[in-house]
Amino acid sequence: MYDHSASTSYPAADSVTGLLEPEAQDTDALYFQRCTWCGTAVYQRLLCPVCRGSELRPERSEGTGTVRHATVVHRQTPVARNVSLVEMAEGFVVRGRVTGSPVAIHSGDRVRLSVAEDPVRGEPVFQLVDEPSHRLWS
Incomplete structure (x- = not known):
């Protein structure tokens, strides 16, 4: 049987919600x-x-993932910005922003965590890992 009390140490979690402090x-x-x-x-x-x-x-998280959906948002911001759903290598999905031109971000692009929490919006910020091949032929 699996031992749920493994000796691996983790950051402190709130006992009521289980969320990280x-x-x-x-x-x-x-x-x-x-x-x-x-x-x-x-x-x-x-x-x-x-x-x-x-x-x-x-x-x-190791901080790497793949863009599953990308949207360009024009409201409540002076310039267009990117909002993406990123599937992380560990299997969870997080909403965040990918740096660069908002129209240049596509589903399937590989990304890496740049900042865990944007100071303005409070969401993770990612950067492209490499130039996808579909952009090289355009």
Whole structure:
């Protein structure tokens, strides 16, 4: 049987919500939660969406992912900005911004975490890892 009390140390989590306490987080890292019962990776949840378990342990993401959906937003901002859904290597999806020209970000682009929390919008900021091949032929 799997031992749920592994000796790996994690940042402190609030005992009521299981969410990370702000002072416990590394500001350059993105933290997510993993269900101790089924192993599902989630981002800022109170319950596991698969088994409804409430025992979610915090883990640090390696910071790499793939853009699953990208949108250009023109409202409530002086210039157009990018809003993307990024599927991280660990399997959870997070909403964030990819730096660069908003119209140049496409589904399938590989990204890496640049800043864990944008000071204005409070969401992760990513940068493109490499120039995708579909842009080289345009």
